[in-house]
Amino acid sequence: MSRLSLPVGPGDHAQGPATAAVTLVEYGDYECPYCGEAYPTLKDVQRAMGDELRFVFRNFPLTEMHAHALQAAEFAEMAATAGMFWQAHDLLYENQDALSQRDLVSLGHRLGLPEPMVVQAFDGRFDRKIRDDFRGGIRSGVNGTPTLFINGLRYDGPRDPEALLIALRQAARIRQAAPADGGT
Amino acid sequence: MSEPGLEREGTSMTTIYPTAALSAGTTAPGFSLPATPDQTVSLHDLRGAPAILAFYPADWSPVCGDQMALYNEILGEFRQLGAQLVGISVDGVWCHAAFGADRKLHFPLLSDFEPKGEVARRYGVYRRKEGVTERALFVIDAQGTIRWSHVSPLGINPGADGIFEALQGLASPAALQGVPS
Numbered sequence: 001m002s003r004l005s006l007p008v009g010p011g012d013h014a015q016g017p018a019t020a021a022v023t024l025v026e027y028g029d030y031e032c033p034y035c036g037e038a039y040p041t042l043k044d045v046q047r048a049m050g051d052e053l054r055f056v057f058r059n060f061p062l063t064e065m066h067a068h069a070l071q072a073a074e075f076a077e078m079a080a081t082a083g084m085f086w087q088a089h090d091l092l093y094e095n096q097d098a099l100s101q102r103d104l105v106s107l108g109h110r111l112g113l114p115e116p117m118v119v120q121a122f123d124g125r126f127d128r129k130i131r132d133d134f135r136g137g138i139r140s141g142v143n144g145t146p147t148l149f150i151n152g153l154r155y156d157g158p159r160d161p162e163a164l165l166i167a168l169r170q171a172a173r174i175r176q177a178a179p180a181d182g183g184t
Numbered sequence: 185m186s187e188p189g190l191e192r193e194g195t196s197m198t199t200i201y202p203t204a205a206l207s208a209g210t211t212a213p214g215f216s217l218p219a220t221p222d223q224t225v226s227l228h229d230l231r232g233a234p235a236i237l238a239f240y241p242a243d244w245s246p247v248c249g250d251q252m253a254l255y256n257e258i259l260g261e262f263r264q265l266g267a268q269l270v271g272i273s274v275d276g277v278w279c280h281a282a283f284g285a286d287r288k289l290h291f292p293l294l295s296d297f298e299p300k301g302e303v304a305r306r307y308g309v310y311r312r313k314e315g316v317t318e319r320a321l322f323v324i325d326a327q328g329t330i331r332w333s334h335v336s337p338l339g340i341n342p343g344a345d346g347i348f349e350a351l352q353g354l355a356s357p358a359a360l361q362g363v364p365s
Contacts, residue, residue, distance in 0.1 A: 002345060064256050064288050138258055143343035144250040156340070 002141025002154040008056050011129075013085045015046065016054035021172040025056040025149040027137040030073060030092040031066035031099055032145040037159075039093040044161045045168060052172055057089060059133040060145050068099035071122055073130050075104045078121035084111050151175060202308035205320055205335045212237075212324045213306040217294035218277050225270060225292055227328065234267040234331075234354050235324045236347055239309050241316040241338055243275045243283035243293070251319070251341045256289050258344055265351040267323075270294055274301050274316055309335060323350040 008014065008023055026042065028035040046055055059077075061069035072092050079088030091107050092099065101122060108118035137147070141154050148155040148164075151171045157163055206212075216226035227235070240251060252271055255262075262269055271293040275283070280293040296303045296317065304310040304317035311318055321342060323332040332350035336342040 002343065005345075062253060062257050064290075065253055135261070138261065138344050139348060141343040141345040143341040144254060 004149045004152040004154075005139040006136040007152075008054075012056050012058065013080060013089070014054055014056045015086060017051055018054060020054040021052050021175045022049065022168050023054045023056060023151055024168065025058060027058050027060035027133075027140075027142045027145060027147045027149075029059075029061045029066060029069045029145040030076070030089075031069040031096060032062065033096070034144075035146045036093055036096045038146045039090075041159060041161050041164065045164050048161070048165055049168055049172075053168060058137060059130045060137045060142055060147070061130065061134070062145060070130070071101060071104060072099045074121040074126045075107070075118065077126040077129055078118060079108075079111060079113060082111075082113060082117075084113070087111055199305075201305040201310075205308045205318065205333050206322070206330055207333055208331055210330045212322065212328050212330050213303070215303040215306070217272065217296055217303060219270075219292040219294055220281065221277050225294055227324075230268055230270070230324070231328055232326050234265070234326060234351060236262065236267055236269040236351075237272060237307075237320075237322040237324065238269065239272045239304055239307070239317040239320040239322075241311075241314075241319060242273055243279050247319075247339055247341050252289060252293075253287055254341070254344060256287065256291065259290055261348070262351070265348075265355055267351050272296050272303065272317065274304070311338075321347060323347060323354070325354055 004025060008025065024042075024045075026035075026038070028038075042055065046053055059073045061073050063070045076085055076088040076092060079085055088107070088111060091110065095103065095107060101119075105115050105118050108115065140149070141147075146159075148159070150167055151174075155167055157167055212227060214227045216224050216228075219225045238251070238255060255269055255271075259269065269291045271289075271291065273280075273293070274296050275293075276297050277295045280295055283289075284293050300315065301310040301317060307320070307322065309318040309320040319336040319338055319340070319342065321332075321334045322330055325331050331354060332346065334342060334346050
C-alpha cells in the first residue's frame with residue numbers, strides 16, 4: 001500500500017488543528033474535473049469532522065493535460081504569501097472553467113490582491129515549491145488527481161462523502177487507540 | 185492445451201511462455217515492435233540506458249489513460265535518471281497514433297499487434313482470455329537484465345513510485361549495498 005513519503009510539515013497548506021486525530025492530504029490539480037467534483041465533498045467531510053480533521057492540499061498539476069493548471073497553482077501560492085491560500089484554493093475550484101491569466105487577475109481582485117502581485121506569480125518564483133509537491137507525490141504513489149492520503153496511507157476507496165467519512169472516522173479511532181504513532 | 189491447431193500455425197516448434205511476469209534477474213526477452221506505421225523500436229535500440237516497459241491493456245480506457253498521462257507528466261524525471269519509457273499494448277499503430285496525439289504523449293507506444301500479444305507472452309504478462317496484456321511494469325538495466333517488475337490489478341493505476349525506487353537502485357548500486365532492505 002502506498003504511503004505518504006513526505007510528512008506534513010510547516011511548508012504545507014493546512015486547515016484544522018495539527019493535533020487532529022486525522023490528517024487528510026489531497027494531491028490536486030485546480031483544472032482537473034475530478035478534483036472539482038471532490039471539492040464540495042471534501043468541504044462536507046471537513047464540516048462533519050470539525051476539529052477532528054486536518055486537511056492539507058499539495059500541488060499535483062498535470063500540465064501536459066491541463067494548460068492552466070500550473071498558473072492556477074502559482075496563483076494559489078502567491079495568495080498564500082498574503083495569508084489567503086484557502087480563499088484562493090476555494091475560488092479556483094469554484095471557477096475551474098475560467099483560469100486564464102486574465103481570469104486569475106480578476107480572481108485576485110476579488111481577494112484584494114493587486115494585479116502586479118498576481119502577475120508576478122507567473123514568473124517562476126513558485127516553480128520549486130510546486131515541483132517539490134509534485135515529486136513528493138510521485139514518490140508517495142500519487143497516480144492521478146485527486147489522490148487522497150488518510151493518516152499517511154493512500155485512500156483508494158470511493159470518494160462520496162459517506163464512504164470518506166467512514167474511512168476518516170475509522171482512521172480517527174485507530175489513531176486514538178494508538179496515539180503514540182506520531183503525526184503524518 | 186487448447187487450440188493445438190492454432191498454436192502450431194506457422195511454426196513447427198512449440199514456444200514455451202512463462203506463466204507469470206518475468207522477475208528481477210531475468211534477461212529481458214528481445215523484441216522489435218512498430219511504434220508508428222513506418223518505424224519500429226527494438227529492445228536493442230533501448231540498450232545502453234535503463235528502460236521502462238509499461239504494458240497496459242488498451243488505449244482509451246480510463247485507467248490506462250490516466251496511467252499514461254501520469255507518465256507523460258514525469259518523463260523529465262525519468263530522463264534525469266537516464267531512463268527511457270515505452271508503452272506497450274496490443275492496439276494497432278493507428279490506434280496508438282490517435283491516442284498518443286489526443287493525450288499529447290511524448291514517448292513511444294509500441295504495438296504488440298501481430299502476432300498478437302507475442303511480446304507480452306514472452307514477458308509472462310498476456311491475458312489470453314481477454315486478449316490484452318496485463319497492466320505490468322518492467323525496469324530493465326542498461327545491460328538488458330530485468331531489475332524490477334510489477335503487475336497491477338487491471339483496474340488499478342500503479343503510479344510511478346515503484347519505477348522510481350527501481351531506477352534509483354540502478355543509479356546508485358554502491359549506495360544500496362550494505363543498506364538492508
